[in-house]
Amino acid sequence: MTTYLDCNATTPIATEVIDIVNKYLKEEFGNSGSRTHEFGVVAKQAVEKARQLVADVVDADKSEVIFTSGATESNNIAILGLKEYAQQSQKLHIISSKIEHKAVLEPLAELEKIGFSVTYLPTDESGLIHKEDLAAALKDDTVLVSIMQVNNETGCLQDIEGFCDVLANHDAYFHVDAAQGFGKYENGLANQRVDMISVSGHKLYAPKGIGALITRRRGFQKIPLKPLMFGGGQERGLRPGTLAVPLIAGLGKACELVKENREQWASHCKKLQDLAISSLSVLDIQINGENLAPHVLNFSIPGMNSEAAIVALKGIIAVSNGSACTSSSYSPSHVLLAMGLDEERIDSAIRMSWCYMTSELPTQKIIEVLRRYL
Incomplete structure (x- = not known):
């Protein structure tokens, strides 16, 4: 064998996750947007429970969790969704690294085509990004820093806490692609200086096709993201479309399991x-x-x-x-x-x-x- x-x-899907996905596929199959009958209410309750379970992993508020199709979509929203704000505020500089996943590198390349400048932090044989390099790369017009938590190819755990320290007195938004480590390792993700966190369900014992973007507020201010798609207004208008209740419930259960x-x-x-x-x-x-x-x-x-x-x-x-x-x-x-x-x-x-x-x-x-x- x-x-x-x-x-x-x-990852394989956890048995407990399979059970809850099947429940919302076969028994409680309502649309969470249907508020006029009990099927929709039950579905809505499942979504909100899952939202809380995802938030609990990194001490976020459940209102800061947006469900997506996976980390690739979450990364795209986090990066491309800031385009309009960056252009209006004349902050067109972004910092990332040379070892990011293509789901970060390719959206950045699209922004470079329209006038953004991107500094790609180097690494060495250690596979680690050094906070000193981040500090040296910061500019007044840096709008976003995007550095992953765990590298998908090498498994190198990056210094998220160190990056947060460097960014403590700068207003650039900090996005972390946490597809490989969310829930498995805390590794700085609970630090309130991390503004956005991308989550992938199928790297976390949940099904493929589900993920989340956690968007922390700064005080009472939301991150000025704009949607990439339109039509429906779900997920606070940031990610429209009928919610995949079975997959969302499964992601919530997976987050509960990993936290425990x-x-x-x-x-x-x-x-x-x-x-x-x-x-x-x-x-x-x-x-x-x-x-x-x-x-x-x-x-x-x-x-x-x-x-x-x-x-x-x-x-x-x-x-x-x-x-x-x-x-x-x-x-x-x-x-x-x-x-x-x-x-x-x-x-x-x-x-x-x-x-x-x-x-x-x-x-x-x-x-x-x-x-x-x-």
């Missing part, structure tokens, strides 16, 4: 990570990145092409060599390139990612297979 080790691409269990689950993942590192060391692996989240290990095996390794390990483990969103592309990882790794090391990089449902790692079988090719 193949062991699934690609949780950064998508994250320390235990992180400890389990860390044991698997330690086992992987110690066992695979016989292959002279090179670990790519530092300050790793416990559920991820990106490593290179000298002399071993990653595509060949993945094919050789078929039937034993399911892994990847990069982001699922760019798996159709054969270009080298932009993350590993930004880290300054050489071509051979990038060519041999493999990403393993697991979760609390992963009972064990078949390390001995992995070693036996790969040794045949070395």
Whole structure:
């Protein structure tokens, strides 16, 4: 039986989440916008309960939670939604990093086409963004800083608290793409200086197609975001369209589960990570990145092409060599390139990612297979 080790691409859905999704698919199937009968009322109650459960993860107010289709849409709203405000206030400078997900880099590229300037903070072999670089890049006209919490390819945990300290006396909005770590690790997300947080359900034991954008108010002031779509006025006019009640209820349940269990689950993942590192060391692996989240290990095996390794390990483990969103592309990882790794090391990089449902790692079988090719 193949062991699934690609949780950064998508996690399995928790049993408790499946149960609640099925309930709102089959039994309580009302439209949450229908206020004239009990079916709609029950659906509305489910949505608001889920909204509270998402907010609770990072000590936000439930009114600050907007449901979306996933982190990609949330990132687009957070970045492109500030365009009009930025233009009106003549603040056309944005700071991000070279290792962001394409769902951040591509919206930024669209803004660059219309006159915005973007400073992409560098990294080094550690895979970490340094707060000193952020401080040096800040300008009076910086309107937005967008830096991820956990890198999807390397698992590097970024210094969100440090970034908040740097931004303490600046009015730029701070957006964090937390797709890979929301709920799993607090890692600064409860800091009130973080203005916007993107959430992805299917990286959090919930279904695909659901996510959230948390938009914290500053005092009584809302973030001046404008919608990217129009028609219906749902989600305070920021994200129109009929709400996917079953998926929203599932995301809420997933958030409840991770909040209750994250320390235990992180400890389990860390044991698997330690086992992987110690066992695979016989292959002279090179670990790519530092300050790793416990559920991820990106490593290179000298002399071993990653595509060949993945094919050789078929039937034993399911892994990847990069982001699922760019798996159709054969270009080298932009993350590993930004880290300054050489071509051979990038060519041999493999990403393993697991979760609390992963009972064990078949390390001995992995070693036996790969040794045949070395």
